[in-house]
Amino acid sequence: MMRQRRGRVGTAGQRSWRCALLAALFTALLGACSLQGYHSGTLNEQAGFIARGVSQHQGPVRVTAAVPDAGETRALTGLDLYQQGIQPLWLQVQNNSEHTLRLALASIDPDYFSPIEVAYMNRSRFSAQGYHDMEAWFNRHGMVRSIAPGERRSGLVFTHLTPGTKAFNLDIYASQRAWNFTFFVPLPGFTADYRVVNLDVLYAPAAMQTFDEAGLQRWLEQGAACCATGPDGAGDGGPLNVAVVGTPLAVRRALFRGGWRETQADSADTRQARQHHFQGRAPDTIFLLERGDSNERLQLHLWRAPWNVSGEPGWIGQVVYRRLQSGRVLPGLEEWLGSRGQLSLFAKESVEADVDTAHRFLMQNLWYNQSLKAAGFVGGVGVSDANAPRTTFDGFPYVTEGFRAVLFLSEQPVAMDRTRLLYAPEGWRPEEGRP
Amino acid sequence: MRRWAWLVTCLLLGAPLLVQAQAQSQPNPWTPGEAVPPPNDRLHRQQQGNLVLTSAVASAAEAEAVFGADLYQRNIQPVWLQVENRGSRTLILTPYGLDPAYFSPRESAQRLRGNAAAGGGVSSTAFERRAINRLQVPAGTTLSGYVFTRVDEGTKSFNVDVVGDGEPYLMTFVVPVPGLQLDHHQVDLSSIYQADDWQDVDLPGLVAALEQMPCCVRDAAGVDKGDPLNLAFVGDVADLYYAFLRAGWDETETIYAASLWKTAKSAVAGGRYRYSPVSALYVFGRPQDVAFQRARGSINERNHFRLWLTPLRHKGKPVWLGQISRDIGVHLTWRTVTTHKIDPDVDETREYLLENLAYAQAVSAFGYVGGVGPAPYNAPRGNLTGDPYFTDGRRLLFWISREQTAIDDIEVLDLAPYSSQVLH
Numbered sequence: 001m002m003r004q005r006r007g008r009v010g011t012a013g014q015r016s017w018r019c020a021l022l023a024a025l026f027t028a029l030l031g032a033c034s035l036q037g038y039h040s041g042t043l044n045e046q047a048g049f050i051a052r053g054v055s056q057h058q059g060p061v062r063v064t065a066a067v068p069d070a071g072e073t074r075a076l077t078g079l080d081l082y083q084q085g086i087q088p089l090w091l092q093v094q095n096n097s098e099h100t101l102r103l104a105l106a107s108i109d110p111d112y113f114s115p116i117e118v119a120y121m122n123r124s125r126f127s128a129q130g131y132h133d134m135e136a137w138f139n140r141h142g143m144v145r146s147i148a149p150g151e152r153r154s155g156l157v158f159t160h161l162t163p164g165t166k167a168f169n170l171d172i173y174a175s176q177r178a179w180n181f182t183f184f185v186p187l188p189g190f191t192a193d194y195r196v197v198n199l200d201v202l203y204a205p206a207a208m209q210t211f212d213e214a215g216l217q218r219w220l221e222q223g224a225a226c227c228a229t230g231p232d233g234a235g236d237g238g239p240l241n242v243a244v245v246g247t248p249l250a251v252r253r254a255l256f257r258g259g260w261r262e263t264q265a266d267s268a269d270t271r272q273a274r275q276h277h278f279q280g281r282a283p284d285t286i287f288l289l290e291r292g293d294s295n296e297r298l299q300l301h302l303w304r305a306p307w308n309v310s311g312e313p314g315w316i317g318q319v320v321y322r323r324l325q326s327g328r329v330l331p332g333l334e335e336w337l338g339s340r341g342q343l344s345l346f347a348k349e350s351v352e353a354d355v356d357t358a359h360r361f362l363m364q365n366l367w368y369n370q371s372l373k374a375a376g377f378v379g380g381v382g383v384s385d386a387n388a389p390r391t392t393f394d395g396f397p398y399v400t401e402g403f404r405a406v407l408f409l410s411e412q413p414v415a416m417d418r419t420r421l422l423y424a425p426e427g428w429r430p431e432e433g434r435p
Numbered sequence: 436m437r438r439w440a441w442l443v444t445c446l447l448l449g450a451p452l453l454v455q456a457q458a459q460s461q462p463n464p465w466t467p468g469e470a471v472p473p474p475n476d477r478l479h480r481q482q483q484g485n486l487v488l489t490s491a492v493a494s495a496a497e498a499e500a501v502f503g504a505d506l507y508q509r510n511i512q513p514v515w516l517q518v519e520n521r522g523s524r525t526l527i528l529t530p531y532g533l534d535p536a537y538f539s540p541r542e543s544a545q546r547l548r549g550n551a552a553a554g555g556g557v558s559s560t561a562f563e564r565r566a567i568n569r570l571q572v573p574a575g576t577t578l579s580g581y582v583f584t585r586v587d588e589g590t591k592s593f594n595v596d597v598v599g600d601g602e603p604y605l606m607t608f609v610v611p612v613p614g615l616q617l618d619h620h621q622v623d624l625s626s627i628y629q630a631d632d633w634q635d636v637d638l639p640g641l642v643a644a645l646e647q648m649p650c651c652v653r654d655a656a657g658v659d660k661g662d663p664l665n666l667a668f669v670g671d672v673a674d675l676y677y678a679f680l681r682a683g684w685d686e687t688e689t690i691y692a693a694s695l696w697k698t699a700k701s702a703v704a705g706g707r708y709r710y711s712p713v714s715a716l717y718v719f720g721r722p723q724d725v726a727f728q729r730a731r732g733s734i735n736e737r738n739h740f741r742l743w744l745t746p747l748r749h750k751g752k753p754v755w756l757g758q759i760s761r762d763i764g765v766h767l768t769w770r771t772v773t774t775h776k777i778d779p780d781v782d783e784t785r786e787y788l789l790e791n792l793a794y795a796q797a798v799s800a801f802g803y804v805g806g807v808g809p810a811p812y813n814a815p816r817g818n819l820t821g822d823p824y825f826t827d828g829r830r831l832l833f834w835i836s837r838e839q840t841a842i843d844d845i846e847v848l849d850l851a852p853y854s855s856q857v858l859h
Contacts, residue, residue, distance in 0.1 A: 104793065104794075104842065110794070121764070173843060175847035176847075178841075349558065350541065351539065353541075364570075367529065368529070368531050
């Protein structure tokens with residue numbers, strides 16, 4: 001009896017399954033009828049985005065780079081590539097040398113997309129002819145890798161999308177020689193925070209000091225405040241655990257090489273960070289380093305400092321970890337931390353509280369990306385112990401052994417073994433709590 | 436890179452120096468300043484001047500025994516290091532060299548307990564006590580503890596960089612980790628050819644011999660022509676192995692039911708499974724001697740290549756023939772249920788490998804020879820799964836070197852004078 005009942009139920013189930021299958025087939029058929037042909041825009045040197053291009057030359061090699069924004073990319077390729085995390089980059093290379101030049105596309109983005117790969121990812125919307133046309137368009141417009149003497153070639157490279165200014169390196173090489181370029185191509189609609197700050201008028205000329213390395217150490221250990229403040233100029237804004245020496249270009253190059261990204265002054269993403277003040281103002285620039293495989297990011301808040309070292313501008317800053325949830329800094333954390341009993345636990349356990357690990361990571365990140373002329377650690381922050389942690393105005397307890405990382409940056413790559421160690425690393429003893 | 440000529444690179448692949456650790460029957464309290472014991476007795480030790488470095492990679496089970504949580508499941512592989520500074524100056528150890536995305540001890544703990552700031556049995560304090568928390572190793576001291584890296588199954592390849600006394604050290608460790616069976620471990624490369632099979636060739640002879648080799652891979656029946664053999668390498672097996680690992684390639688796993696299941700799951704869910712197996716393709720009547728793959732975003736975005744040892748030797752180094760493809764998607768076939776759609780622009784993929792190995796500083800020279808035969812975009816050839824491909828017909832010949840070569844030192848060789856074919 002039971003078996004029969006099951007049998008009947010099974011049959012009815014099969015019938016409805018068949019109906020569903022037929023319906024699905026019908027829908028698929030309808031869908032097939034609506035498949036499209038492929039329509040691209042035209043790519044020529046009159047294109048609007050190419051007018052915004054940036055050119056550089058080194059010896060006999062001239063390179064122009066331009067980046068279409070999301071809308072321009074849609075008009076050009078017929079596809080919403082930005083939405084897929086893909087950003088085309090247009091390159092034009094003029095070879096006035098006597099060698100055949102080779103472009104290392106991997107220097108721009110080691111995981112770039114090949115042209116036909118981008119077409120294939122978007123195949124589902126198109127009819128067979130439509131896909132054929134699209135593949136041919138992408139194949140035709142991909143940038144070549146080899147450029148004969150006297151030739152000028154241009155084409156597209158499909159990179160991973162980065163918000164804001166497109167910053168990238170490009171290595172061009174021939175037998176036993178190479179030309180290394182670094183480009184910053186601005187995108188319309190994005191203004192990095194440092195572009196709205198006039199660094200020249202922040203301090204009166206009389207207020208600017210000039211240091212040598214020893215003078216810098218004295219200022220950092222005795223002259224400078226331990227910490228940033230809250231937005232009202234009072235309270236603990238967290239330790240100033242980084243000092244940087246380098247031109248604005250060196251700072252940007254170094255951070256871009258290390259994978260950091262710039263931010264906009266009005267971004268919701270950095271609203272909380274902008275509450276942290278030094279000498280009465282929000283950070284002059286904030287850079288973020290997202291971790292691909294984790295739920296944290298590193299935040300670097302930098303302020304132009306009232307001093308130069310050997311003619312190079314100085315910067316004071318803080319680097320911290322912040323945890324993320326769905327791409328945003330964890331909401332509600334400050335409220336949760338409001339209860340005093342949680343503070344010590346948070347100081348002992350949380351990633352955010354560990355500010356020393358953050359500046360050690362930053363130092364290595366810049367070192368390995370060949371941006372570091374010299375580096376060392378000095379005091380000046382003072383100890384904050386996990387059992388009685390200092391707490392920022394916005395409720396983050398932190399622990400630190402009290403040191404600042406001092407980083408001298410270079411505009412040109414510095415081999416790792418050429419980095420000078422400052423401030424007697426022999427003296428960095430564990431018992432003294434050196435980092 | 437010439438700048439790094441002073442660096443010590445010591446590959447432990449052939450003969451790892453195993454040091455028996457002292458048995459640790461009682462758990463150590465790991466109070467700060469005390470030595471942290473290794474997770475196993477598979478220790479690898481290297482000495483350079485006044486620096487003695489010992490490392491051990493914890494397997495999944497060993498990591499769980501040490502930390503009381505499944506670290507591998509959260510993509511954390513703890514590497515134990517002991518740095519002994521016998522010199523008179525402070526040395527700086529940079530964990531970044533092991534893995535530029537290494538996890539801090541607190542990040543590791545947090546990954547294991549989810550997003551809650553507290554709760555779960557995992558404590559940051561316990562991770563910090565076992566971790567290397569400093570960059571500096573003062574003169575005459577020993578520092579030991581864990582660095583939390585991302586998981587490499589099969590073989591863990593990592594660098595340990597130490598600087599600070601005017602002469603930096605860079606040591607490379609290649610350490611097998613239990614848990615994954617790999618192609619090359621099953622193939623005895625020394626028994627493929629008899630002593631009198633080997634042919635020593637000069638450069639013109641090498642070009643001529645490579646141009647006579649098969650254009651393409653075949654299937655098991657030896658009938659169909661497949662993807663083009665567009666790579667050739669000159670180099671010892673250890674040099675090749677070192678170069679590919681440094682460039683981020685992973686070995687492949689032998690095909691087992693479990694890994695097929697993992698591949699299918701990964702293809703459907705878009706998850707990351709870096710070690711999914713590749714199918715066997717045939718040259719010289721045998722399947723590939725070794726295969727590597729390099730994961731990108733997901734399984735649908737991977738590159739893989741296969742290598743076969745040839746009976747050629749050039750200046751004492753063996754010569755290899757290879758095939759590379761870029762997966763750009765998965766599609767269904769009747770033969771293998773699912774297969775990877777490869778990028779029909781196989782030359783693009785070939786050049787990708789050149790750059791990839793060049794940035795690993797492993798290529799001392801390269802040039803092009805014929806042998807594949809051109810197939811233009813408008814008249815493509817088909818591979819074994821019916822996918823079309825087009826090519827200029829050239830084979831890229833690499834000289835792989837252990838000595839690091841910067842991109843501005845790579846020699847680009849014009850091999851056209853030795854070629855019997857018209858190369859474009």
